[in-house]
Amino acid sequence: MTSPAAEPVIIHGLQHDSNTPDLTTGVYHEYDLKRTLIHLNHKGRRVLISISKQVNQSEVGKKGAILGNDDDWNYYYSGDTGSFKTGMGWIKSYVYDFFSVGVYVETGARQL
Numbered sequence: 314m315t316s317p318a319a320e321p322v323i324i325h326g327l328q329h330d331s332n333t334p335d336l337t338t339g340v341y342h343e344y345d346l347k348r349t350l351i352h353l354n355h356k357g358r359r360v361l362i363s364i365s366k367q368v369n370q371s372e373v374g375k376k377g378a379i380l381g382n383d384d385d386w387n388y389y390y391s392g393d394t395g396s397f398k399t400g401m402g403w404i405k406s407y408v409y410d411f412f413s414v415g416v417y418v419e420t421g422a423r424q425l
Contacts, residue, residue, distance in 0.1 A: 319354065321352065322351070322352040323349065323350070323351050323352075324351075325349050326348050326350075327345055327348070328346045328348045328365070329343065329345055330345070330346055331344075331390070332408070333388050334379055334388050334389075335377075337398075338398055339396055339397045339398060340376070340377065341377040341388075341390060342371040342372065342374050342375070342408045344367050344368070344371035344372065345369065346365040346367055346368065347365065347368055348363065348364070349362075349364045349365075350362070350363055351364075358418055358420075360418050360419070361417040362414070362415070362417075363415040363416075365413050366411070366412050367408065367410055367411040370407045371408040371409075372407075373406070373407060374405065375390065375394055375395070376391040376393045376395055376396055377389060377390050
């Protein structure tokens, strides 16, 4: 926890990520992200800023499946290239670029 007068805390790193299997094709991708996290105080509230940018194109897409309802977040990751969808098993797909910025601001009263 940082005090209101503290300097921002900045962390840079590299993160290996995997997305969930696509609803249509079942394909998922793995890739590396440069990630920066910034923790600071703004007007008495803690703030976390997350910035990420894909380093290179992803690995080739792999066969995955949604187990049950997608809202349940249960997935199967096969590790095999392609798609389980009929006629699409040969497909070689990639994620070429990804970028995200998230800003999270503390709400409510702080309890110590």
